[in-house]
Amino acid sequence: MAIVPEKTASDARSDPNSTPGKRKLRSDGPLIMDSPISSPTKWKSPRQCSSENKDGAVAAKEMVANEGEIKSHKSPSKSMQDSFADKLKWNPKDGEQVRTVKEALHVSTAPSTIVCREDEQNMVFEFCKSCVEHKKAGSIYICGCPGTGKSLSMEKVKKLLVDWAKQAGFLQLDVLSVNCTSLANTSDIFSKMLGLNQPQGKKTEASSLQQLQSLYSQKSSGQKMILMVVDELDYLITKDRAVLHDLFTLTTFPFSRCILIGISNAIDLADRFLPRLKSLNCKPIIVTFRAYSKDQILSILKERLRELPYTVFQHQALELCARKVAASSGDMRKALCICRSAIEMLEAEIRESIGLSEISLEEKASPRQNIASDPNHVKQEFDAVRIDHVALALSKTYRSPLVDTIQSLPHHQQIILCSSMKQFRGAKKDTILGELYKSYTGICKSSLIPPAGILEFSNMCRVLNDQGLIKLGPSREDKLKRVTLNIDEADVTFALQGIRFFRNCLQ
Amino acid sequence: MGRESHKMKALSLLRSRICDPKFIFKPLHDSPDSNYSKLKFMMSSSITEACNNSILLLGPRGSGKSAVLELVVGDLLVEYPDMISVIKLSGLLHSDDNCALKEVARQLCLEHQLQFSKAASFDDNSQFMVAMLKECGLAHKTIVFILDEFDLFAQGKQRLLYSLLDAMQSITSQAVVIGISCRMDADQLLEKRVRSRFSHRKLLFLPPSMEDSKSILEHVMSLPVDSSLPHDYAVEFNRKVQDILADRRFKETFNKYLNFDSSVKHLLRFLFCAVSCMDLQTGFLTCENFETAFSSIMRQPKLECLKNCSILELYILVCMKRLEVKEQTLCNFNSIMKEYKNVHDSFRTSDYYARNVCLKAFEHLINRELICFTDNRGHSSSVEFRPAKLLISSSELHQGLKAYHSCPAILHKLMDREG
Numbered sequence: 001m002a003i004v005p006e007k008t009a010s011d012a013r014s015d016p017n018s019t020p021g022k023r024k025l026r027s028d029g030p031l032i033m034d035s036p037i038s039s040p041t042k043w044k045s046p047r048q049c050s051s052e053n054k055d056g057a058v059a060a061k062e063m064v065a066n067e068g069e070i071k072s073h074k075s076p077s078k079s080m081q082d083s084f085a086d087k088l089k090w091n092p093k094d095g096e097q098v099r100t101v102k103e104a105l106h107v108s109t110a111p112s113t114i115v116c117r118e119d120e121q122n123m124v125f126e127f128c129k130s131c132v133e134h135k136k137a138g139s140i141y142i143c144g145c146p147g148t149g150k151s152l153s154m155e156k157v158k159k160l161l162v163d164w165a166k167q168a169g170f171l172q173l174d175v176l177s178v179n180c181t182s183l184a185n186t187s188d189i190f191s192k193m194l195g196l197n198q199p200q201g202k203k204t205e206a207s208s209l210q211q212l213q214s215l216y217s218q219k220s221s222g223q224k225m226i227l228m229v230v231d232e233l234d235y236l237i238t239k240d241r242a243v244l245h246d247l248f249t250l251t252t253f254p255f256s257r258c259i260l261i262g263i264s265n266a267i268d269l270a271d272r273f274l275p276r277l278k279s280l281n282c283k284p285i286i287v288t289f290r291a292y293s294k295d296q297i298l299s300i301l302k303e304r305l306r307e308l309p310y311t312v313f314q315h316q317a318l319e320l321c322a323r324k325v326a327a328s329s330g331d332m333r334k335a336l337c338i339c340r341s342a343i344e345m346l347e348a349e350i351r352e353s354i355g356l357s358e359i360s361l362e363e364k365a366s367p368r369q370n371i372a373s374d375p376n377h378v379k380q381e382f383d384a385v386r387i388d389h390v391a392l393a394l395s396k397t398y399r400s401p402l403v404d405t406i407q408s409l410p411h412h413q414q415i416i417l418c419s420s421m422k423q424f425r426g427a428k429k430d431t432i433l434g435e436l437y438k439s440y441t442g443i444c445k446s447s448l449i450p451p452a453g454i455l456e457f458s459n460m461c462r463v464l465n466d467q468g469l470i471k472l473g474p475s476r477e478d479k480l481k482r483v484t485l486n487i488d489e490a491d492v493t494f495a496l497q498g499i500r501f502f503r504n505c506l507q
Numbered sequence: 508m509g510r511e512s513h514k515m516k517a518l519s520l521l522r523s524r525i526c527d528p529k530f531i532f533k534p535l536h537d538s539p540d541s542n543y544s545k546l547k548f549m550m551s552s553s554i555t556e557a558c559n560n561s562i563l564l565l566g567p568r569g570s571g572k573s574a575v576l577e578l579v580v581g582d583l584l585v586e587y588p589d590m591i592s593v594i595k596l597s598g599l600l601h602s603d604d605n606c607a608l609k610e611v612a613r614q615l616c617l618e619h620q621l622q623f624s625k626a627a628s629f630d631d632n633s634q635f636m637v638a639m640l641k642e643c644g645l646a647h648k649t650i651v652f653i654l655d656e657f658d659l660f661a662q663g664k665q666r667l668l669y670s671l672l673d674a675m676q677s678i679t680s681q682a683v684v685i686g687i688s689c690r691m692d693a694d695q696l697l698e699k700r701v702r703s704r705f706s707h708r709k710l711l712f713l714p715p716s717m718e719d720s721k722s723i724l725e726h727v728m729s730l731p732v733d734s735s736l737p738h739d740y741a742v743e744f745n746r747k748v749q750d751i752l753a754d755r756r757f758k759e760t761f762n763k764y765l766n767f768d769s770s771v772k773h774l775l776r777f778l779f780c781a782v783s784c785m786d787l788q789t790g791f792l793t794c795e796n797f798e799t800a801f802s803s804i805m806r807q808p809k810l811e812c813l814k815n816c817s818i819l820e821l822y823i824l825v826c827m828k829r830l831e832v833k834e835q836t837l838c839n840f841n842s843i844m845k846e847y848k849n850v851h852d853s854f855r856t857s858d859y860y861a862r863n864v865c866l867k868a869f870e871h872l873i874n875r876e877l878i879c880f881t882d883n884r885g886h887s888s889s890v891e892f893r894p895a896k897l898l899i900s901s902s903e904l905h906q907g908l909k910a911y912h913s914c915p916a917i918l919h920k921l922m923d924r925e926g
Contacts (some may be wrong), residue, residue, distance in 0.1 A: 099556045106558050108678045144702035160909065171661070179673070181666050186630040248785070265700060276849040312624045344552075374802045401565060405691050408713040441902060447813075454806040454900065456767060467567050468658075470692040 018177070041142060044171075089309035089383045092346055101312050104304050105339050108246055115303050116296040117153045120287055124157050127285060128259055132170055132225055136254035139248055139282065141233075141270050142263045144289030147331030150263050155228050161227060175227045180235035186243040189236065190437075191351035193228065193258070200219060205315050209246055216253035219457050226258040233264040241273050243279060248274055252282040260284070291330025297322040300332060301339065317342065317390040322336050334397070349389075351380055402487060405467065406495035410451055418505050419443050420470060420485050433472075433480035441486075511734055514790035517744065519784045520736075525729050525775050532681040534726055542710050547579045549708065554587055554649045554682050559675035561684040561705050565655065565691055566712025569772025572687050575712075576653065582602035592618045592643070593651045598659025604666045611652075615639050618842060630888040633670060640680035650682045657686030661696040668697065680816050714769040717762070723771070725752065727778060728792070740790065747791045757794050760801050767805075780804060809899050812875055815906030818915065819860055819868045824877065824904060825921050840891040841870055856917055866890070 091097055103109060114121070124140060129414065131138045142150050158175055165173045178192055190208035230236075236244050251260055262269075262284065270277070270284055278282045292300070301318055321342070325335040388455035419439040423431050437457055444451035450461070458478050465472040496502040524530045532543060546562070553560040564572045583591055594614045601607035609625075612632040616623035619639075627635070643650055652671060654660055660668055674680050694702060694709070717724065728748045730741040751757050764777055780800035785792055816824075824837065826846040830838050850857045860868075870890065872878045873910065881894045899907075905922055908914050 024632060052744050102556055107704075108559060108676050108680075110678065126514050146700045164575060181673075182630070182633055188630075232669075331703050333703050334707070344549075346595060398710075401711045404713060405567075408716075410714070410769040413768075425746070437900075442783050451902070452767060453805075453810075453903070456805065460767060463567060466689045496618065 002054075003482060005087065007188060011308070012211060026500075043471055044395060057320050069170055082494055084248065088310040090312050091320045092343075092382050093350060098343065098347065099204040101305075101308060102343060103339055105301075105336050106282060107333050107336050107342075109304075110155070111304055113303065114149065114153055114156055115300055116292065117149050117289070120289055121153050121157055123287055124154070124261065128161050128227065129164065131259045132316075134174065134259075135225070137253070137258050137260075139251045139260040139262070139284035141284040142261060142287050142289065143265065143269065146265060147329070147333040147334060148291055150289050151231055154263065158227065158229065171224050174224050175229075176232070177229045181232050181236070186236050186238055188276060189230070189243070189247065191228070212250060212386040215252065216250060219255050223257050224257075227261070228258055229261045229263070231263045233262040234266055237273060244273055245276070246473040248277055248282065248284060249280065253490065287497060291337075292332055294322045294326035294328060295328070297326055297330075297332065298333050301335060304336075313339070313385045313390075314387060317385050317387045320387055321390050321394065324398075324494040328398070338390065338393045338397055339385075342389040345389040345392050346382065346385050353382075359417070378416075403490050403495045406469075406492060407498075413464060414496060415505075416440055416457075416460060416464065417469065417485075418496070418502055421489055421492055421506065424485055424489075430482050430484040431477065433481045433483055436461075436483050437479075447501065447505075474497065509624065513740060514787055515921055516783065516788065517730060517736055517740070517783055518787070520730070521724070521728065522779065523701060523783065525779050528571070529578060531723065531727070531771065531775070532571060532578060534573055535720070542712055543575050543578060546575065546710060547582065547600040550579060550583060550651070550685075551586070552685060554583070554590060556648075556683055557647065559680065559682055560707045560708070561672060561675065561686070562707075563686045563688065563694060564710050564712060565688055565693060567714065567770055568689050569770040570712040570714055571771050573623030576685065576687065577877065580651065580653075582681065590647065591651055592647050593653065594618075594693070595653045596655065597658075597714065598654065601667075602659045602662060604664070605629050607660075608636065610693065612637055612778070615650075619646045636670075637674060639682075640674050640682060644679045644790065648681065650680075652682060652684045654684065654686045657688035658693045658696055661685075661693070661701075665698050665701050669702050669704075674738070676704060715774075717765065717769075720765060720769065720774055721761075722750065723774065724778065742870050744791055747793075750795050751797070752793060754794050757797055760798055764801055764805070777804060807903070808852040809877070809903050810910065811909050812877060813899070814910065816872075816875075816877075817868065818858055818913075819865065820877075821914065821918055823865065823868055823872060824897070824899070825918050827895070827910075828880070828901060828904060831897065836895060838896065839894050840866065843869070845883075850917075850921065853919055856915070858915070 032294060056091070090101070120142075124142075125328050127138060142154070144150050158177075162175065176193065178189060179188075180189070181420070183189060184217070187207070187209065190212055192209045192273065194211055200350055230247075233244070236247070238244075248260065249260075251258060267288065274283070298318060301313075301322065318339075321335055321338050325331065325338065328334075347368060409417070414435070418437060419442075420431075422443075423436060423439050437454060439492055441451040451457075461470065461472060463481070464470045469485075469487055471484045471486045473484075475481040493506060496506070538544065542564075546564075548561060549562060554751050564576065580591075580593060584593075588798070592615075594611055596607055596610060601610050608629060609627070609632055612627065613623050615621075615636070640650065647680055665888050671682075671684055675682050675684065690696070694705065694707070699703060725748070729744075730736060730744050732738060732745070734741070765774070767773075777797075780803060783795045784796040784799045786796075813821075823843060826843050828837060829850075830842060832844055835842065844862065847865070850856065859878050869878075873880070873895075877897070877899055878895050879898055881896050897904075901922075908918055908922060
């Protein structure tokens with residue numbers, strides 16, 4: 001598989017006639033040996049050399065150098081704002097610039113430095129280093145919510161460890177990365193491990209696990225250390241927890257050579273599923289990746305945008321996004337997604353204003369003269385993503401479509417929802433379809449609406465069931481199906497509050 | 508002959524329009540706010556910017572999700588030839604992970620003219636998929652995964668969803684995943700790891716409002732004036748359509764129909780029925796066409812059954828109703844006969860038949876499934892002693908009696924007494 005060199009990609013970008021090029025496969029920046037996990041301000045991205053705007057690049061380089069010098073005097077946030085002020089204006093109407101920004105904010109773009117996870121990375125790195133130095137096996141368990149940078153950090157640690165081992169003169173480290181969702185059988189993980197050890201793939205009588213166990217019980221010289229990163233560890237949990245157990249106990253054998261790093265979401269996996277490990281004195285070290293706080297999210301976003309030579313977001317916009325995401329889940333992927341959504345809102349606004357200006361130009365050209373000037377149609381400066389774009393993106397992501405759906409239901413289906421709510425007012429939480437039909441006809445009669453027949457009624461209930469608003473149980477006869485309300489009653493009340501009929505009905 | 512053929516032509520033109528989703532959703536193309544434009548923009552920007560994306564299309568059944576998606580994919584295949592390959596999976600068929608991966612591998616092989624081996628294992632298939640994603644990424648080709656019935660993929664361990672969405676997190680692959688579901692909370696069904704990788708873009712397909720439905724109707728029903736049809740005929744046809752739309756009776760029927768289900772599919776079914784009732788002699792649509800369509804779709808089978816019953820059978824039904832109201836638990840033929848005798852005695856009706864005639868009527872009602880026996884244990888006892896119950900509700904019975912052509916007044920009085 002060819003790796004696209006940097007030169008051709010930048011050529012492709014500056015040539016306006018070429019097809020939109022593939023993103024460059026980035027190589028890592030130069031590693032600083034003394035502190036492998038450095039904080040970002042000391043390190044400059046080499047990408048700035050190949051940015052489109054040559055003048056901008058020069059200015060940006062000088063600015064970053066200046067920033068490094070004056071960093072000691074000013075507080076970090078203030079110097080960041082200065083760097084915002086010094087940067088160029090972003091032209092969102094230029095498709096190329098928008099593309100670069102979106103690429104920088106995409107989830108699949110791995111940043112060259114990983115901020116806010118230095119402590120955790122250091123912990124793992126030091127542990128692995130000591131394992132390699134003393135030629136002992138060990139295990140670590142990494143846990144944390146999704147989107148907190150676990151797999152990303154482990155990729156980094158892997159690279160660092162391999163480089164360090166090479167530099168420090170140890171035997172070349174074998175690295176194995178497994179994602180447990182790709183295993184058809186849970187015990188396949190052992191054959192994968194074995195495959196690494198014995199590339200010939202001899203098929204003997206014993207199972208892979210037994211082979212590994214016998215291998216690690218005998219002393220053999222010149223054996224390489226294996227670094228195993230096992231992602232999504234909870235897919236290995238079987239009913240008798242044997243596989244997980246055996247995996248971790250492999251590190252306890254006297255001549256075991258593997259450093260095992262397990263990644264999962266469950267915080268107490270080790271306690272719940274591996275109780276015997278404690279007695280065997282091989283309980284793995286637990287590293288918790290906490291959910292990101294607002295400041296961490298903000299600094300990660302800024303770090304991604306720092307490499308661009310122009311200001312894309314207004315400061316308050318970024319802060320709103322970080323605040324909201326940190327309050328809800330602390331998931332970095334969501335923050336990146338919302339930022340990209342906000343850029344698309346801006347693009348939509350630009351397209352709309354272009355459309356409006358075209359219409360107004362047409363109207364000016366036509367003989368009919370009296371057009372009141374549209375107060376909204378002021379020449380707007382589109383140069384940054386504003387706070388209202390981010391607010392719109394947030395509401396789109398977080399709002400459930402439930403209220404809209406209920407409000408756009410046809411009339412009779414809304415009556416069905418109301419009648420089910422009335423039925424479940426008291427302690428009863430479910431009923432049968434026949435009872436619901438009686439309640440529905442009662443409401444219809446009281447307001448002089450002709451009710452639907454039982455056939456049409458059960459059709460409508462089925463439609464509501466498909467949409468996930470009510471739940472229908474199975475039954476041979478239609479009338480005996482159990483009905484429960486699948487949504488919150490407050491949502492229904494809120495959605496229908498604008499219609500007087502339902503307000504009276506629900507009182 | 509010539510005059511006949513243009514009316515036939517008009518009819519077949521209308522029918523073909525109703526069955527063609529491209530024609531129905533065309534007026535929505537122009538507005539930038541419509542789901543078509545939004546979806547097209549999202550997908551084309553993912554293709555041109557070479558970034559991965561995942562979108563969920565939500566809406567009730569028959570609201571046009573698959574139709575709009577087909578339109579968008581068709582347009583994109585024309586705009587960007589050779590840059591897209593489409594893989595379609597359905598939750599009804601491929602919710603099992605092994606099955607789904609096999610299908611993905613098979614479709615990929617088909618697209619790229621490779622040999623597909625049925626004996627490939629799960630591991631082989633998943634490695635093939637990952638390798639293909641890499642290759643297509645290098646070749647600037649985007650793979651579009653369309654997952655129909657998305658909520659059914661979210662059952663079980665969600666391995667397929669995880670591997671698809673995870674593959675999109677890597678920089679080497681270029682893919683768009685589009686899920687279609689009719690459950691509004693489809694993304695709440697995802698596991699938290701899968702939900703974190705999903706990019707939370709949702710497009711809501713809501714049923715059209717009353718005005719929008721009317722404009723769809725107008726759009727479909729207006730014949731083109733400058734076509735092969737005679738000009739006068741087309742103009743007259745359109746004028747009649749406008750008259751119908753302004754008619755109060757039509758508005759009532761239309762509103763009544765859409766109050767039950769206002770999705771586009773339901774509306775089109777109504778239009779098709781109405782258009783098919785068009786009188787070929789005159790060649791124009793009338794309000795009666797729409798009313799016929801309404802009554803033929805909103806059928807109530809039990810009421811139609813009642814229309815054909817004899818008076819004695821109606822008596823039996825009313826007696827059973829009275830027994831039910833009096834909360835008499837045992838209701839079999841004998842108790843019905845007792846009630847019938849009571850009614851006859853207190854009201855001096857003229858319709859008093861012998862027992863064997865009533866038994867015949869009773870069995871007739873059983874055959875037509877207006878009554879059924881409640882014990883399933885078999886025919887141990889004779890017909891007269893087995894408990895029976897009504898299969899028709901009191902409101903339906905009431906309605907049926909009202910609609911009956913020569914229903915004796917006594918029956919109405921008996922029904923009304925219960926309230």
